[in-house]
Amino acid sequence: MATNGAANLPNPVGLLAELTHRCPLGCPYCSNPLALEGRADELDLDTWARVFREAATLGVLQVHLSGGEPGARRDLVEITKAANQAGLYTNLITSAVGINAERLAALAAAGLDHIQISVQDSEQSSADHIAGYQGAFRRKRELAAEVVRLGLLLTINMVVHRANIERIDRMVELALEFGASRIEIAHVQYYGWALKNRAALMPSREQVDGAIAALESLRRRYQERIVIDAVFPDYFARYPKPCVGGWGRRSLNVTPSGRVLPCHAAETIPGLEFWSVRDRSLAEIWEASPAFRAFRGTDWMREPCATCPRRERDFGGCRCQAFALTGDARATDPVCHLSPDHSMVERLAAIQEDRAYVYRR
Amino acid sequence: MEPLGLEARPRLKRGVRLVHNEAQGGWVLLAPERLFQTDPIGAEILKRCTGEATLGAIVDDLATAYNAPRGEILDDVSALLRTLAEKQLVDL
Numbered sequence: 001m002a003t004n005g006a007a008n009l010p011n012p013v014g015l016l017a018e019l020t021h022r023c024p025l026g027c028p029y030c031s032n033p034l035a036l037e038g039r040a041d042e043l044d045l046d047t048w049a050r051v052f053r054e055a056a057t058l059g060v061l062q063v064h065l066s067g068g069e070p071g072a073r074r075d076l077v078e079i080t081k082a083a084n085q086a087g088l089y090t091n092l093i094t095s096a097v098g099i100n101a102e103r104l105a106a107l108a109a110a111g112l113d114h115i116q117i118s119v120q121d122s123e124q125s126s127a128d129h130i131a132g133y134q135g136a137f138r139r140k141r142e143l144a145a146e147v148v149r150l151g152l153l154l155t156i157n158m159v160v161h162r163a164n165i166e167r168i169d170r171m172v173e174l175a176l177e178f179g180a181s182r183i184e185i186a187h188v189q190y191y192g193w194a195l196k197n198r199a200a201l202m203p204s205r206e207q208v209d210g211a212i213a214a215l216e217s218l219r220r221r222y223q224e225r226i227v228i229d230a231v232f233p234d235y236f237a238r239y240p241k242p243c244v245g246g247w248g249r250r251s252l253n254v255t256p257s258g259r260v261l262p263c264h265a266a267e268t269i270p271g272l273e274f275w276s277v278r279d280r281s282l283a284e285i286w287e288a289s290p291a292f293r294a295f296r297g298t299d300w301m302r303e304p305c306a307t308c309p310r311r312e313r314d315f316g317g318c319r320c321q322a323f324a325l326t327g328d329a330r331a332t333d334p335v336c337h338l339s340p341d342h343s344m345v346e347r348l349a350a351i352q353e354d355r356a357y358v359y360r361r
Numbered sequence: 362m363e364p365l366g367l368e369a370r371p372r373l374k375r376g377v378r379l380v381h382n383e384a385q386g387g388w389v390l391l392a393p394e395r396l397f398q399t400d401p402i403g404a405e406i407l408k409r410c411t412g413e414a415t416l417g418a419i420v421d422d423l424a425t426a427y428n429a430p431r432g433e434i435l436d437d438v439s440a441l442l443r444t445l446a447e448k449q450l451v452d453l
Contacts, residue, residue, distance in 0.1 A: 011384045013396060059384030061391055089378060089391040114376045114393040153376025155393050181374070181449050182393055227449050229394075 009287055011059030014251040015088075016066055016264065017048065019079060021256050023069040024097045026132030026359035027120065029159055029194035029201060031264050032068060041257040045075045047277060049082035051254060054282035060252075062089040068256070071098025077106045084111025091116060093157075096143040097136055104143065108150050115147050116155040116184075121163070122170040130163060132359040141178065148179035155182040160211065160233075161201035162352060168214050176226055183226060185215065187233035191265040191320055193360045199353040208236045235349040239310065240317025240333035247319060248296035252286060260285045262292055265320040269329045295319050300330060304338045364439040365416055369453050371442050372412030377450045379407050392450050402427075406438055410451060416442075 021036040043051075052063060063083045070076055071094055083090045091114045092099075092107065099107075104115075119140050121127035127137040147154045156175040160168065168185060175183040187208075188194050188201050203211070212232075219228050234241050244251050244263045253261040258277040261267060267274070273290040286292060294300065298311050305316040316322075317333020325334045325348075326341050334341035365371075373379065378391045379399075388404035390397040399407065405426070409419045420438055424431045445451040 013385065057384070059382060061380065061382060061385065061389055061396055062394070064394075087380070089380070091393060113378065113391075116393070151375055153374070153393055181376075184394075224447070 010249045012055075012250060012252050012286060013059065013061050015052075015055045015060045015063045016251065016253040017051070017063055017083075018066050018068065018253065018255050018264070019048070019070045019073045019076070020068040022072040023067055023095065023360075024072075024133055025069065025095050025136060026361055027118075027130060027159070027193070028132075028197040028357035028359055029161065029188045030360035031189075031192065031194075032360065033265075033267055034192055034196070036068075037256045042073075043254075043256065043258045043277070045078050045082065047258065048079050049086070051277050051282060052083045052086035052088055054277075056086045056088055058283050058286060060088065062091060064091045064093055066093040069095050069098050071095075071103070077103065077110050080107050080112050081110040084113075089113050094118070094143075095131070095136065096140040097133065099143055101143075101146045104146050104152075105150060108152055112152065114153045114155065116157050117144055117147075117178075118157045118159070119171070119174065119178075120159070122167045122174045126163060130357075132357070144178035144180070153182075154178065154180040155184060156180045157184040157186060159186050159188055160203075161188045162203045162207065163201075165203045165207045165211050168211055169218055172218050172222060172226065172228065176222070181226060183228055185211075185228065185230040187211075187231055189231070189234070189321075191268060191324065193358070195324060196358050198348070199351050200355050200357055202235070202349060202352045203233065204352060205236065205349070208233055234318075234321075234335045235345050237335055238337045240314050240321075240335040242314040243318035243321075243333075246296075246315040247294070248286070248292040249315075252282075252292075260289065260291075262295070263320065266291060268320050269323050295329070302330060302332075304336075305332050308338070364435045365442060365453060367415060367417035367420070367435075369416045370412055370414065371410040371416060371419070371451055371453050373407065373410055374450055374452055379404060390445075390450060392448075395448075397445075397448075397450070402437075403441060406441055410442070412452070 021032050090112050093116045096117050117140050120130040124137040128134050158171045190198050247262050253264050259274045275285045275289040301316055305311055319329045322331045322333050323329040332339040334345050381388055388399045390399055420435050423434050442451055446453050
């Protein structure tokens, strides 16, 4: 990987810009923190424009305009334009609620490269139930049609859990029907809201095996028509995921109020000091922020990670998950079968309870 | 593998962009949530994939520019474009 001179520091390639935590949907696996930042604390347009310019200089190639629902920002078109002018590949991650045809056309004119629409399920009533918003599914279908009409590239994102995991094939067909060229099958990752709802979201081992088999046959069947990207359900894995491609190595995340995080869940780890773009440049934060330095590279590792031949491949897995499950952010991600705490993951993966969702509000 | 037909007019798909970024060490092909680093030769091929030039014209152009055998270039270009078409990055 390319470095930017001193100290063998990697260059980030992706920036997740959480423009707001406001969102009309209430998905029970929302990736936003349990304590949401309010509108009054949100960065203004000029600050975002500066952040984008600094990001591009730092080596960032792609910006993901996300939230909450980014459509809740009245200045979304101007923000998009600023990202485009900074030379970044600009991706909008939206629930579709809050983006109408007129606004989409303005976004396309502002230089939007790609749009990702979340769809909660292939069945309307189930999708609206999961989103906690009546009519959400219909809005997604309508926006997708507009995206295709404008000739923009469309990805459908489906978060998978016990209630919809048996309809992956139907979801891929729906994505094709919507005109998407790519679909993300993202099994729920258990942080924040999803951790709160874990037992209600957790699929069975049989469902997971079925989903993995379905995926392989779907990829063969639709090879030339749609790209199918999948995130494996890591409670059922043998090795952990290389979370965010390694801490402070590939990407960074700016919260609505300007705090810069190595990943969207990093604030769940106590004792980390996060710096803000209100006070410092992105380059300074990337290089020297205590939060970024905490788990960058492999020096922080203990056994079994420290001497593991996979340590440069999965980077010890996910720090947030290690903390959430063991209370120690320096521990091996217990998803790994080499972790002394691995039996805990097996036990948790077996707990499925049909209880009402705690919606994100 | 069979070379591609010379009358094809390859082009980067909408939403796919070739950029040069110093900090990342060169040419990168950007697509939704994905990026592919490409060497300078790959970049020279992709710059010509505008949807206007035919594959035949692109190969002629590269053969002249690099003083290389046409057949070899056609094989290289075909292999690259096939791979990228499979990844939904290029229309053939």
